[in-house]
Amino acid sequence: MTAAVPQARRQSVPVDVGGVTVGGGAPVVVQSMTNTDTADVNATVGQVVALARAGSEIVRITVDRDEAAAAVPHIKERLLLQGCDVPIVGDFHYIGHKLLADHPACAEALDKYRINPGNVGFKDKKDRQFGAIVENAIKHNKPVRIGANWGSLDQELLTHLMDENARSSAPKDAREITREAMVQSALLSAARAEEIGLPRNRIILSAKVSAVQDLIAVYADLAQRCDYALHLGLTEAGMGSKGIVGSAAGMGVLLQQGIGDTIRISLTPEPGGDRTLEVKVAQELLQTMGFRTFVPLVAACPGCGRTTSTTFQELARDIQNFIHESMPAWKKQYPGVEALNVAVMGCIVNGPGESKHADIGISLPGTGESPAAPVFIDGKKALTLRGPTVAADFQKLVIDYIERRYGQGGAGRTAAE
Numbered sequence: 131m132t133a134a135v136p137q138a139r140r141q142s143v144p145v146d147v148g149g150v151t152v153g154g155g156a157p158v159v160v161q162s163m164t165n166t167d168t169a170d171v172n173a174t175v176g177q178v179v180a181l182a183r184a185g186s187e188i189v190r191i192t193v194d195r196d197e198a199a200a201a202v203p204h205i206k207e208r209l210l211l212q213g214c215d216v217p218i219v220g221d222f223h224y225i226g227h228k229l230l231a232d233h234p235a236c237a238e239a240l241d242k243y244r245i246n247p248g249n250v251g252f253k254d255k256k257d258r259q260f261g262a263i264v265e266n267a268i269k270h271n272k273p274v275r276i277g278a279n280w281g282s283l284d285q286e287l288l289t290h291l292m293d294e295n296a297r298s299s300a301p302k303d304a305r306e307i308t309r310e311a312m313v314q315s316a317l318l319s320a321a322r323a324e325e326i327g328l329p330r331n332r333i334i335l336s337a338k339v340s341a342v343q344d345l346i347a348v349y350a351d352l353a354q355r356c357d358y359a360l361h362l363g364l365t366e367a368g369m370g371s372k373g374i375v376g377s378a379a380g381m382g383v384l385l386q387q388g389i390g391d392t393i394r395i396s397l398t399p400e401p402g403g404d405r406t407l408e409v410k411v412a413q414e415l416l417q418t419m420g421f422r423t424f425v426p427l428v429a430a431c432p433g434c435g436r437t438t439s440t441t442f443q444e445l446a447r448d449i450q451n452f453i454h455e456s457m458p459a460w461k462k463q464y465p466g467v468e469a470l471n472v473a474v475m476g477c478i479v480n481g482p483g484e485s486k487h488a489d490i491g492i493s494l495p496g497t498g499e500s501p502a503a504p505v506f507i508d509g510k511k512a513l514t515l516r517g518p519t520v521a522a523d524f525q526k527l528v529i530d531y532i533e534r535r536y537g538q539g540g541a542g543r544t545a546a547e
Contacts, residue, residue, distance in 0.1 A: 136419070137388040142359045143331050145273050148217025148241030150187050152334060152392045153359025157422050158385070159392035160412045161188035161361075163221070165405060168205070169197035175208045177405060182216040183458055184406035185413050185424055188392065190219040190244060193226070199233035206239040217241035219275070223249050223282075227262035237270050242334075244275040247319040248282040260319065264326045273332040274323065278315040279365055280308075280339040287311050287318075309348050312337045313355065320358060333358050334392070338365035345380040353389045362390040369398040378415050385419060410454075426453050426470035429484055429491075436496040437476035445494070445521045446474040452525060464536035472528060473506075482506070490531045492524050507531065 144154025152159050162181045166173040168191050178189050193199050206218060220240040222229065227250075230237045243263060250260045267274045278284075288311040295307050316335045323333060335358045337348045345364050353360060362381050367373035377395045384390050395408040395415070413424040430446035431437070449472060460467045473488035475481035477496025485491025485506040492515070494503045503515045505527060515523050 136386050136421070139388045140353050140360075142357050142391055143333075145331055145334055145359045147188055147219070147273055147334075149215070150217055152188075152361075154391075156391070158390060158416055159187050160185060160409060160416070161190065161219075161392055161394050162186040162405070162409050162412075163190040163394065163396075164192070165399070166191075167198070168192050168194070169201050171201050171204050171208065174201070174205050175212070178205070178209060178216065178218070179212060179214050180406055181409055182214050184409040186216065186406075186409045188217045188219060188242075190221050190394075193220040193222055193229055193236065193240075195225075196229065196232065199229040199236040202233070202236040203239040219244055222246075222263065226250065227259040227266075230263060230266040237266050237272075240272065242273045242275060243267055244277055246277050246279055246282055247315050248279060248284045257322070260322065261326055264323045264328050267332065268327050271332075273334060274328060275334040275336060275361055276316055276319045276323065277336040277338065277361070278312050278319075279337075280312065280344070281365065283308070283311055284315045287315055305344070309339075309344060309351070312339065312348050313352050316352065317356060320356070330358070334361055335359070336361040336363065338363050340364065340366040342376055342380040346383050349384050349389055350387065353387075359391040360389065361392045361394070363394045363396055365396055367396045367398070369400065373397040374411050377411070381415065382419060385416075385421065423468045425457050425468055426472055428453065429471065429473040429475075429488060431476045431480060431484070433476055436479065437494075438497045439476075439494075441521070442474055442476035442494040445492070445524065448521060449474060449525060449528065460532070460536075464532055467532055467536045470532065470536075474524075482511075486510075489535075490528055492520075494520070 139155055142153035144156060145152045150159055164174055164177045166177050168174050174191060181189050193202060202220065218240055219242040221244045223246055226245055245263050250256060264274065288308065291307050291311050295301050316337050320333050320335060324330060335352065337352055339345050339348055349360065349362065362384060364377045364380050367377045381390065381393055393412055395411045397408045399405055416422040417424055428446060428450045433443060471488040473485045473491030475484050475491065475493045478493065478499055481493025482504065485493050486509045489508060491506045492503050495501050501516060503520050505512050505515060505524065
């Protein structure tokens with residue numbers, strides 16, 4: 131039986147976003163968004179740095195009023211002083227045309243503008259205000275993401291399509307017409323932007339919805355009807371496991387079909403929760419599907435009646451946390467370390483086999499087993515750990531392995547070489 135492999139990536143026009151390439155066959159880019167008040171420079175800078183440190187390759191911030199727009203150049207300056215050059219995207223709704231015109235330093239400091247064709251303006255003002263934003267993008271040589279959204283869809287377009295459908299001899303389901311309105315909103319807006327003079331390689335499209343099947347249908351259709359770079363995301367995904375599962379299910383299907391150039395996991399954080407979780411989930415989605423590598427993978431068994439001891443759970447958790455905390459420094463110190471595979475297993479059933487498949491793995495004793503933990507390195511049993519310091523001893527072995535394989539002069543070599 132042949133293993134399933136992802137379809138070839140959809141060919142899209144590459145877009146440069148502050149030095150990060152989106153589309154054109156480049157690796158799928160991870161992005162996120164702050165939830166601070168952008169006018170609060172200190173809070174916004176702190177969160178952007180945290181998101182970038184976690185692995186967000188593009189960060190979006192809200193620009194909703196004069197105070198926020200005035201803060202943007204100061205935010206950018208402070209980030210650069212801290213050595214954080216992550217591209218910053220301005221999220222504009224309703225008065226983006228005015229803010230960009232009144233705050234040229236903001237327009238210049240941002241690396242991309244995001245506009246929603248559903249609320250950029252209404253009736254006779256719509257074309258004029260949309261055009262003003264596009265003209266600012268042309269003036270400052272910035273790319274634009276035209277992001278249609280299920281919750282703020284262009285009502286004129288939707289009403290027109292609904293009326294047209296009602297007159298049809300074979301009317302379609304209202305939900306299907308709404309999806310068509312999403313696609314048309316994005317495509318018609320992109321065409322208008324090009325008419326004004328924005329180059330095709332300065333346009334990214336998105337069509338965000340909040341239901342998984344709608345997400346798959348809308349993006350599959352959009353991907354067939356254009357070659358613009360596409361930003362994927364399940365909007366209003368929700369909190370905790372609901373948001374994670376929904377986002378992974380919808381985007382996983384699309385990514386497998388070769389659709390998607392950049393992604394965001396739009397999780398609702400717990401009160402006071404860590405905003406960087408959405409970055410971690412996006413990275414894990416791409417890595418578990420085999421599209422990119424970000425951090426060493428830790429394989430661990432789920433536990434069962436054979437593993438009544440919590441030692442392997444604690445060790446798996448500690449190793450994983452240790453790896454995530456160390457990665458910012460390791461990326462510079464140990465090139466290629468993100469491809470490392472570690473196994474922490476709880477008993478003899480699958481422990482030795484899984485450990486042999488990892489670069490370095492440990493098989494801890496299960497209930498009733500001999501109190502010994504064999505360690506496998508590059509597929510071969512290297513030693514056996516015993517006693518109360520097994521966890522600390524294994525963590526040291528992982529560090530030694532990384533140093534030998536990925537340290538200066540040893541990059542790419544296995545410990546057995």
